Amino acid sequence: MKVEKYRVQSTCGVLDQPPRVDISAGSLSLSLASAATGGKLLFIEMMLLVGMDNNSGLFPKELEEGNSQTEDIFSIEYQPKVLDCFCSNTVRHFYPSTWDEILLNSQTMDLKMKEKFRTNPTGNNIVMPKPVYFTKRTKPTINQLSDEDIQNIAVFCFPDGAKLSAQRTDNFKVHYFVLTDFLGVRNYATCLTFHRKYEATKERKTWKLKPFEKTKLHGNSHYTESVIVYVPHACAFVSTQPYFTVMKQCLSILLNKIKLTKDIHTQNLLFQEFVRQLCITPLPPAGTLAVGVHLSGHEVILRPPHHSSIPVLDLSLHIVFQCFPIETIIQIITCILTEKRIVFLSSNYALLTIVTESLCSLIYPFSWRHTYVPLVSDSHLELLEAPGSFIMGCHLKHLPTVKQIADLVMVNIDKGTIIVNELEPIFGAMSYTYVINIPMMPQEPVKLLAEVYEKVKFSFDFIDLESPCRFNRKEELQFRFQKISSFNKRMQYAFVELMVNLFRDIAPECKADLKCFKQNNFLQKQLPANIPFYTEVMKTTLFQEFLDNILSKKPSFWSELELKTRTLSRKSGFSQNVFVSNAHSMTGTKQGLVSTSIEELPNEFIFFIPSIYNAVSCTEYLKDCIKVCTEKLQDCRHFSHRTSLTYLRGMYSYAGSEYRLAYEDLKNLHESAESIYISPKFVLSNVAISFSYSLSDLRSFRMCSHKFLIFVI
Known part of the structure; x- marks a missing residue:
């Protein structure tokens, strides 16, 4: 297999234009993401492993003056850290130092690329051989998130802190959170917590962790003190679309593998193999065609909204109606429409994001553009005093603190009530009462x-x-x-x-x-x-x-x-x-x-994409995907299904550098209907850039591009 000129980004292979995909699964992921403008074509952006291990060490969150970390290891609250970031065929390790591991053991990796990388002198992992090169429009980040931003995600995985346990626990929990950047772009995450077994050894008045399977207990030693501990960890899937339930299904499948594998190194290898498929799974366009993928014998299905202007809804709305009567829901909707400062409170972290996301989906065609933090950790409660309109959520135990903040609408999810804070400032001898005005909906x-x-x-x-x-x-x-x-x-x-x-x-x-x-x-x-x-x-x-x-x-x-x-x-x-x-x-x-009455939609059609584990190379994998799309198109007679399949085949063709085929599919989408709302508006621009390597193709594109009616998903 011929190795083309390439550049290496921190997370995956980034190729010079035109993008090739015969180097790694990471290149495939990037090509599909670029085809979707902004990476919104792919299901999973990354998976984060958060917790503490022998490389990161134990960092107490707070210690009172005069107390030492050595007093009681189980009563101290520790700061969780993002240990690894899994992205397609690349893993970024943050401890003991930040470095990237290229997964050359993948079947989809070109064997000739091995000579391009050297091994880490401290182990058998693969690292990048030289400084990273970036194009002018590319930031040195993982999927446009800096290392600092990624580390900040740890507090959302453990909103009430992390403590070690002396006994084995099977208390696995799932919760959800949303990440919003300063431009208002959101990423959605589902988090699963579990525990790993370590040996904690006291050395020089501090506790250090060692993998249990590689050590022997020294509890009777005169020089050291050792104890078995169960350290909390979390796996968090991050996606550009709110597929909370599907991400929970994937984490549940992964949990079954974690239970069967106690070795930490083997678990990390499972994470790598598991995430690779999800990072190259395309999101279905709006319509009635769903995209399915087989994971460890289970079917995972991504279902799109029936209209491109409607946001993805992948949760149970009946939960909101179980928590609140319809009158209270209308009140909350009114507060959102009038852009009040709203704080949701619950004793269940999972409810916070589910309820806020459900309510925000019910205000369509309006969309919330202000500060949006459905889950605020214990260490960031000062965010509740931020100026301007916002929607935030925190644990119910912070209700006394929230009550002291003026100009807030408090929504108690556990009780199904809505309370408005009243402020009574005293100026001289007079007392004024400030009450938020919530108008009544018609x-x-x-x-x-x-x-x-x-x-x-x-x-x-x-x-x-x-x-x-x-x-x-x-x-x-x-x-x-x-x-x-x-x-x-x-x-x-x-x-x-x-x-x-x-x-x-x-x-x-x-x-x-x-x-x-x-x-x-x-x-x-x-x-x-x-x-x-x-x-x-x-x-x-x-x-x-x-x-x-x-x-x-x-x-x-x-x-x-x-x-x-x-x-x-x-x-x-x-x-x-x-x-x-x-x-x-x-x-x-x-x-x-x-x-x-609601219109009856056509029967759902599920398109299962091929598994990447059966592919010899990324080029062959893309050819398999195009072949499967073509076969389904030949058998399919429903217009909506054919439209979605044509779109997916066009994206796969573009990712595989088959620009002419991609252009033909996009052109057919336009000619088959007066208006198609499933194509990202910059896709044709990207195709034009690729066509620019052939002047005749570029001229042909410019002659036809004005005919297209393409809108954002």
Whole structure:
């Protein structure tokens, strides 16, 4: 196999343009990510191993003056560290010093590349031979995260600190968190905690860890003191999309392997093999085609939203409705729409992110753009005093501290209540009380939503009564998925209808040619009791973004549903599957409230990608993926499925440097429909750059590129 010119980045092979993929799995991962502009085509960005080991040492979090680390090793709270970062075929080790290991033992690695790397003089690992080179637009980071940022993730894996245990524990826990950078770009993580067995030895008044399997106890020695300890560790998957449940499934599969393997080195090798497949698994485009992958005999399926403007929802919405009554949910939604300072509290860390993510998904077509930290660790509670609007979450034990912060809306998840902090500053002899104003959402759309919810809830609660028992585990899992999926779809649709009914009158007052919105005309059409709500919402940046999308005529599921029901909202009475309520019959707006039945989507089609472990090289692996896509396209007759398969084949072709084939697939996507919303808007730009190596191809591209209607996922 011919070795092309290459550059090495900190995490994976980065190739000079045009990108080649016959060097490593890391190159494949990067090529697919570049095809998606921003890396949003791939399922897993990285897996982090967090904890403490013999290389990182033990760092006490806090020690009172006069106390020593040697007093009681089990009562001290330690600072967890990010030990390793697994990325495709590369592992970054942070202790005892930072260095990158290229996994040349992979079957997808070109054997001729071995001579390009030297071995670590302190071991048998492979390290980079020379300083790293970067292009002008590439930062020396792991998937655009600096080493400092990666180390900061450790506090989210152990939000209440890490302590050693004297006894073996099988208390495995999963929780979730979200990472937001200063530009507002989010990464989503699912974390699994477990314990590893070590020997702790006291040397010179400090405790040091040694792998248990490589040592012998010296408890009776006169010179040393040793004790067996179980050290907490965490595996965290990080993704650009909120596939929390799928990441939990992958971690559960990985946990079975951890239980069977006690050797630490063997566990790390399992991590490498496990993560490699997930880092090259593509995310499915919006539609009805799901992407599946086989992991250790289990099927893991990534399901996309049915419309490109709707965010991914991979959790159970019924959890939110179990925690809060519908009236409280409407109150919280109002607080989000009016951009209040909101703090969620719960004694369960897993609930914090699940509840906040669920509520934020229900405000579509609006999206929260301010500070967003669903899980705040014990050591970062000062974030709750930050200025401006935010959504944060912390443990319920910090409720007394949160109560001392003014201008907060506190949501107690455990009790299902919402509390507004009141501030009473005293100036001279007078006392002032400051109360946050939470306007009331218009009641007619809310009543319509409550009616839909009662029907959905009744069906969800009693569907088990009329269904036979399933003794097959796979059938039971499928039934549970269908039950939760049905609830999610119906409630998502109901909340989109709520937003259509609330903001339907916005569109007629928007003049796209003048780029203006006649706010006074809109308010004059509303009932007096509803004006405070709309006035507060219109002050927010959240509403301004929504308004910009309407003025620019950006396609969205909200706009499609509003247009479809526009004529229905002007009528009254009943029709098949349509109920129209003239809420403002005399004094209000002429447009009524509409509740339609959810459209039946085509049956789901699951496309299982080939396993990389069966491939000889990355080039052959990409050819296998293209071949499988082509075979499925020949057998598939459904338009939506064919569109998604064509898109995936185009991305695989682009990653494999088959630029002409990639261009043809993108062109066919456009010619087969008036508008396709599944392609990232910069894909054709990347293809054009690749075509620039052939002038004729570039001219051909420029002649046709103006015909494309491509929007962001």
